[in-house]
Amino acid sequence: MKLHIIGSGPAGLAAAEAGLAAGAQVCLIDDNPAPGGQIWRGGPGAWTDPRARALWEQVKDHPRLTQLQTAQVVGAVAPGSLLLENETGGTLVQFERLIVCSGAREVVLPFPGWTLPGVTGAGGLQALIKGGMAVRGRQVVVAGSGPLLLATAATALAAGARIEAIVEHQGLSRLSRFGFGLALRHPGKLRQAVSLFAALRGIPYLAAGQIVEARGPDALQRVVVRTPRAVREFACDFLAAGFGLSPNTDLGQLLGCAIAGGAIEADQRQRTSVQHVWAAGECTGIGGVDKALIEGRIAALDALGLAPTARELSVRRQCHDFSALLARSFALRPSLKDMCRPETIVCRCEDVTASALGPHGGWREAKLATRVGMGACQGKTCSAACSFLFDWTGPGARMPIMPASAGALSQIE
Amino acid sequence: MIQPDSSCAVTVNGISVRVPPGASVAAALVAAGTLCTRRSVTGQMRFAFCGIGQCQECRVSIDGQPHRLACRTSCKEGMHIVTGGEG
Numbered sequence: 028m029k030l031h032i033i034g035s036g037p038a039g040l041a042a043a044e045a046g047l048a049a050g051a052q053v054c055l056i057d058d059n060p061a062p063g064g065q066i067w068r069g070g071p072g073a074w075t076d077p078r079a080r081a082l083w084e085q086v087k088d089h090p091r092l093t094q095l096q097t098a099q100v101v102g103a104v105a106p107g108s109l110l111l112e113n114e115t116g117g118t119l120v121q122f123e124r125l126i127v128c129s130g131a132r133e134v135v136l137p138f139p140g141w142t143l144p145g146v147t148g149a150g151g152l153q154a155l156i157k158g159g160m161a162v163r164g165r166q167v168v169v170a171g172s173g174p175l176l177l178a179t180a181a182t183a184l185a186a187g188a189r190i191e192a193i194v195e196h197q198g199l200s201r202l203s204r205f206g207f208g209l210a211l212r213h214p215g216k217l218r219q220a221v222s223l224f225a226a227l228r229g230i231p232y233l234a235a236g237q238i239v240e241a242r243g244p245d246a247l248q249r250v251v252v253r254t255p256r257a258v259r260e261f262a263c264d265f266l267a268a269g270f271g272l273s274p275n276t277d278l279g280q281l282l283g284c285a286i287a288g289g290a291i292e293a294d295q296r297q298r299t300s301v302q303h304v305w306a307a308g309e310c311t312g313i314g315g316v317d318k319a320l321i322e323g324r325i326a327a328l329d330a331l332g333l334a335p336t337a338r339e340l341s342v343r344r345q346c347h348d349f350s351a352l353l354a355r356s357f358a359l360r361p362s363l364k365d366m367c368r369p370e371t372i373v374c375r376c377e378d379v380t381a382s383a384l385g386p387h388g389g390w391r392e393a394k395l396a397t398r399v400g401m402g403a404c405q406g407k408t409c410s411a412a413c414s415f416l417f418d419w420t421g422p423g424a425r426m427p428i429m430p431a432s433a434g435a436l437s438q439i440e
Numbered sequence: 441m442i443q444p445d446s447s448c449a450v451t452v453n454g455i456s457v458r459v460p461p462g463a464s465v466a467a468a469l470v471a472a473g474t475l476c477t478r479r480s481v482t483g484q485m486r487f488a489f490c491g492i493g494q495c496q497e498c499r500v501s502i503d504g505q506p507h508r509l510a511c512r513t514s515c516k517e518g519m520h521i522v523t524g525g526e527g
């Protein structure tokens with residue numbers, strides 16, 4: 028039996044390990060140069076998580092593994108067929124059973140100055156640092172909402188940056204309810220949060236804070252934030268601004284999988300609505316690395332006709348409880364819309380401002396009139412922002428899901 | 441993959457810098473002090489934003505090939521990187 032797995036993050040690696048252990052041929056495809064996905068970025072040499080190392084040990088030189096890195100799935104051409112692009116061009120890949128582990132992308136919301144060089148997403152800064160970008164001695168402000176802010180601050184601090192402040196948009200009451208939720212049901216996660224806070228001791232943590240603007244002139248120099256008590260300004264070289272994650276459903280959509288609540292719909296066994304297609308990890312809902320690991324494993328077992336154990340199903344349930352707690356605790360507050368002013372650019376590819384978008388009735392109409400979402404990122408950055416700011420239904424994924432060369436597209440018969 | 445003891449030399453707009461092997465092209469740009477990957481359609485400076493290959497803000501030219509993503513390309517010895525080339 029042969030499994031194709033898209034994405035070599037925790038979900039994809041767990042699926043590959045389970046698949047190989049059960050005797051399957053596994054083809055693992057990822058567009059990054061090295062395996063590991065977002066949390067384990069930088070390749071095996073940089074990993075500190077023993078779970079990553081253990082999985083990789085089982086997988087890496089396995090005779091039944093085919094590994095394709097720097098290979099991006101840009102389309103689903105016909106049932107059972109994917110179009111892949113790599114450095115040398117395009118290839119069609121036929122699959123019998125497919126596990127989609129495509130992860131998440133960051134939710135980024137526009138504010139004045141967010142296009143200045145030096146402003147990145149929160150996970151974005153972390154990814155850049157894990158990719159070897161030096162921040163030693165640089166001043167960094169981390170702002171937005173969600174647990175990733177702490178992880179980002181810790182990564183930047185460990186890389187030698189000076190963290191000027193962490194600005195979390197949720198107020199203390201929501202944050203402490205999240206803390207209670209962890210204490211009650213997820214003690215492991217609570218310990219993680221506590222040790223993160225301990226590592227970040229002494230750094231100003233501003234709850235109920237909001238970005239007012241990032242200032243240039245040409246590259247980032249300062250950020251202005253507001254709390255209920257004061258307006259404060261911080262000098263900085265990097266501003267890591269993130270507002271949570273959203274499932275990357277592009278490939279799922281292209282394959283025709285049902286989407287529910289912004290995620291690829293998957294049942295207890297990670298089956299999607301399309302036969303022979305499973306989905307696991309952040310693409311089925313945001314819940315972090317533990318959820319990705321267990322879902323990846325269950326998906327591979329089910330794809331091979333094996334049943335997960337009761338314990339595995341119970342771990343999965345626990346992870347889904349945590350997902351729900353995250354979603355409740357860090358739901359974006361409408362007040363974040365105030366960050367975006369009329370002259371603020373919303374679509375970074377085409378430089379379209381909020382005032383140019385505002386008068387339109389929906390995404391399609393705005394697109395035809397302003398070119399919003401028609402640039403190189405195809406709306407991957409601004410469509411979530413537009414849904415939040417204007418209540419528009421975003422665009423569906425279309426082929427190719429990423430910019431692809433004509434050479435690659437010519438492979439389609 | 442990143443080995444701290446060795447390094448790899450690339451040029452950024454003609455300036456030579458050394459980065460750890462396996463480092464991204466975005467890392468090399470920062471090492472060279474270049475915080476501009478491209479100019480936006482209205483001429484603003486832009487730099488890597490998402491870090492994971494989604495936003496396309498980090499497009500640069502690598503060894504003569506335009507539109508390569510700096511965040512998702514690893515540096516290789518002798519690579520020539522040129523930034524800011526598009527409108």
Ligand SMILES: Cc1cc2nc3c(=O)[nH]c(=O)nc-3n(C[C@H](O)[C@@H](O)[C@H](O)COP(=O)(O)OP(=O)(O)OC[C@H]3O[C@@H](n4cnc5c(N)ncnc54)[C@H](O)[C@@H]3O)c2cc1C
Nearest residue numbers: 034036037038058064065066100130150308309315316319
């Ligand atoms: C920028 C960013 C940084 C993050 N940093 C952290 C962190 O430091 N700590 C933490 O706890 N959580 C972090 N997360 C959350 C993260 O999603 C993890 O919890 C975890 O990595 C999820 O595992 P996964 O396997 O579901 O997805 P991922 O790890 O995201 O793996 C998905 C993989 O699929 C690949 N892929 C997607 N689409 C395609 C395609 N069409 N073709 C080929 N390959 C494709 C991606 O490039 C990626 O390598 C981060 C998230 C983001 C977006």
Ligand code: FES
Nearest residue numbers: 489491493496511
């Ligand atoms: S930084 Fe967004 S694509 Fe490279």
